[in-house]
Amino acid sequence: MKRFFRYLDSVIKMEVEREGKTKFKTDSVLAAPVEELDTDVANHLFQGLRLHGLEGSSSQDFNEMEIVETTDGFSITIELHDDQAVLGLGQTIGPLNKRGGVYEMYNTDEPDHSPSKRRLYSTLPIFYISSPERQIGFFLDHPGYSRFDVGFEIRDRLKIDVEGDGFDLFMFFEKPEETLRDIFKLTGNPLFLPIWSLGYHQSRWSYEDEKSVLDIAKEFRDRKIPCDAIHLDIDYMDEYKVFTWNRDRFPDPSSMIDELSRMGIKVVAIVDPGVKAVDGYDVYEDGIKNDSFCKREDGRPFKAAVWPGESSFPDFLNTATRSWWGKYYDRLLKKGIAGFWNDMNEPAIFYTSESLKELRQMSAELEDRGIETEFLFGRIISKKKYFDYGNDFTQRDDSGIVHLHRKVRNIYGFNMARAAYEGIRSCEPERRPFNITRSSYPGIQRYAILWTGDNDSQWEHLLSEIRLVQSISLAGVSFTGCDVGGFGGDCSGELLVRWTQFGAFLPFFRNHSAIGTRKQEPWAFDEEVERLVKKAIDLRYSLLPYLYTIHKQSADGETTMIRPLALVWPQDRETYYADDQFMVGSAIMVAPVYQRNSEGRHVYLPGGEWLDLNSKSIIEGGHIWVSAPLETIPHFQRRDTLLVTTASTQYAEGGSWGDLHITGFVEERAEFDLYEDDGFTYAYETGEYSIKKLVVTNTHDGIRIEVRPQKGTFICKERMLSFKIYNGSGLHEAKIPDSPAGCEILVE
Numbered sequence: 001m002k003r004f005f006r007y008l009d010s011v012i013k014m015e016v017e018r019e020g021k022t023k024f025k026t027d028s029v030l031a032a033p034v035e036e037l038d039t040d041v042a043n044h045l046f047q048g049l050r051l052h053g054l055e056g057s058s059s060q061d062f063n064e065m066e067i068v069e070t071t072d073g074f075s076i077t078i079e080l081h082d083d084q085a086v087l088g089l090g091q092t093i094g095p096l097n098k099r100g101g102v103y104e105m106y107n108t109d110e111p112d113h114s115p116s117k118r119r120l121y122s123t124l125p126i127f128y129i130s131s132p133e134r135q136i137g138f139f140l141d142h143p144g145y146s147r148f149d150v151g152f153e154i155r156d157r158l159k160i161d162v163e164g165d166g167f168d169l170f171m172f173f174e175k176p177e178e179t180l181r182d183i184f185k186l187t188g189n190p191l192f193l194p195i196w197s198l199g200y201h202q203s204r205w206s207y208e209d210e211k212s213v214l215d216i217a218k219e220f221r222d223r224k225i226p227c228d229a230i231h232l233d234i235d236y237m238d239e240y241k242v243f244t245w246n247r248d249r250f251p252d253p254s255s256m257i258d259e260l261s262r263m264g265i266k267v268v269a270i271v272d273p274g275v276k277a278v279d280g281y282d283v284y285e286d287g288i289k290n291d292s293f294c295k296r297e298d299g300r301p302f303k304a305a306v307w308p309g310e311s312s313f314p315d316f317l318n319t320a321t322r323s324w325w326g327k328y329y330d331r332l333l334k335k336g337i338a339g340f341w342n343d344m345n346e347p348a349i350f351y352t353s354e355s356l357k358e359l360r361q362m363s364a365e366l367e368d369r370g371i372e373t374e375f376l377f378g379r380i381i382s383k384k385k386y387f388d389y390g391n392d393f394t395q396r397d398d399s400g401i402v403h404l405h406r407k408v409r410n411i412y413g414f415n416m417a418r419a420a421y422e423g424i425r426s427c428e429p430e431r432r433p434f435n436i437t438r439s440s441y442p443g444i445q446r447y448a449i450l451w452t453g454d455n456d457s458q459w460e461h462l463l464s465e466i467r468l469v470q471s472i473s474l475a476g477v478s479f480t481g482c483d484v485g486g487f488g489g490d491c492s493g494e495l496l497v498r499w500t501q502f503g504a505f506l507p508f509f510r511n512h513s514a515i516g517t518r519k520q521e522p523w524a525f526d527e528e529v530e531r532l533v534k535k536a537i538d539l540r541y542s543l544l545p546y547l548y549t550i551h552k553q554s555a556d557g558e559t560t561m562i563r564p565l566a567l568v569w570p571q572d573r574e575t576y577y578a579d580d581q582f583m584v585g586s587a588i589m590v591a592p593v594y595q596r597n598s599e600g601r602h603v604y605l606p607g608g609e610w611l612d613l614n615s616k617s618i619i620e621g622g623h624i625w626v627s628a629p630l631e632t633i634p635h636f637q638r639r640d641t642l643l644v645t646t647a648s649t650q651y652a653e654g655g656s657w658g659d660l661h662i663t664g665f666v667e668e669r670a671e672f673d674l675y676e677d678d679g680f681t682y683a684y685e686t687g688e689y690s691i692k693k694l695v696v697t698n699t700h701d702g703i704r705i706e707v708r709p710q711k712g713t714f715i716c717k718e719r720m721l722s723f724k725i726y727n728g729s730g731l732h733e734a735k736i737p738d739s740p741a742g743c744e745i746l747v748e
Ligand code: GLC
Pocket: 204, 205, 233, 234, 270, 343, 344, 438, 453, 454, 512, 513, 514
């Protein structure tokens, strides 16, 4: 059965359910529909899409779409025209244009991110069928398994198999930038984070004790490399018991955190959902008492092995469990922990007693068969790796309905992040929270930021991440990042330099590596590598005024911090392939170098002239070759934009800056609303912020610079504003004192 609803102006939701069945509502979409539509009206509103098609004549004017019931659920088939790209699909490997591949939405702990991988940690099934003439956005809201064959079996067909009793399909009939805004209106705006989130973060699995954490911090300060946060991985816990401390290795967390705080460094702690199932451990005992854990179908407790050994898993589908869990974050907050890193929340499971038994049996068979057993041995390995525990346990929703985990798996991480966010907010209502998740679902941006999980220190992964973060951004997840330098495997100095250069433009900028791998802190290689890594980090800190403003814009639901070129210039097909470069805000385009021994790279510059931010020369748009020895990060400024920077500091001291440098490439007119505040509270909500509109106009008489009177009551530092405005007639410079009243000058 199909029903149609209109949301906002031009978003249509098609709700599909099997006769007599009710699908589970995910809570991803917060907005209510404006009206229910009858099928004919709905069909009429579909611009460029025609439901019930696929037979008869195909027309370039629309894409036929057909939905049929199958044994396991439904299949949605959409015709694709030759000139159409399918952009996005969230956390999926491959080019931004997903045509020609198969992708599964089934949140999976997958440390192997090679191109053949079909599943990763998140379900973000938002994609854009795009051609220069027409773009349609889609969001499949479904918490269970689905499989996207994007023109793999049949070149001109997108086939989505959806397992279960129903689904919601949202369709956005507008320009992609508008679609992104509508995604925020439906699923919520991204978090507005404290300023230190935008600094450089250092992590490793694990800085194993207090001394090594403090030593790392001192190294940063001694070497004058900026750093805002150090992350504590699982070894800070006592036997991996979540919300505890290992007192041998971290005897006094509060004083360690105080000492770090004096150095301007915050501490982020990892939190895993697996609760060690052992008597005497209060989180486990309380969970049992409150009936908070997932169960087997017959009602027995479900237990499986993760880091702590046998563990129970909170049933985050349940509001009561979420609020119970959320309160534990206070224990870490009280010790001074500033941010949380919710990991393993697909949830990742290593073994259950049943799966171990099965493996043992297979291995016994292996012994019986003697030597010709390679095939069987391979099966053991792959069985271990791809074991799906989705059918082994159940979750219960607020109305008491029990769901097989497989049917609601894709919102487990989303709901853990939600529990964390709500818990932290209620424990510390004054401070903006910093909350990371590994597993996610659309709407996650209102609870947490997302990092891309366990990549590898390989050049191929560097490119893969450049594409992944863009694909994720298309789903409305603004604050993303990846493990800079690569998680698994050994990083080299050159790779670290190039990865850090890319990371400097990511919303979340964290160097993280796995246990047993070569160290990859900035100084872990040679002096030249350290110098170049530091240079990239310093560049990041100098960009903070600009980044903080675009972060605030994203938190206001305007756009994501980074964006694919194809989102900004959908009418230009060349941008669909230029997915190894991306926009940071609306002024900068970065084209990271991701090949070993590279001295430069190809760059596509859409829409006319750009300012090369390295050479400060204006260059023609189109396809160009840019020289980029190891020292250089190709990045460019768009015409008629302003970029506000400052001097780099050792850490982000607040959401406001001293002397500012404004670089403009202005042929006609450019403006920028510089946003500042205290950097960590909600005081901005009651007016304690500053917005300064900077306007630069190229007039017949010269360059007019206006600083409009400040909005908001926040008091900015006394400082100078130095303008460097480039255009066809050369460089125009001016230096003026900043004041809340603003000013206007003309530069010849
Ligand atoms: C997972 C995380 C990784 C972390 C490790 C140990 O693999 O993705 O970042 O270091 O667990 O906690």
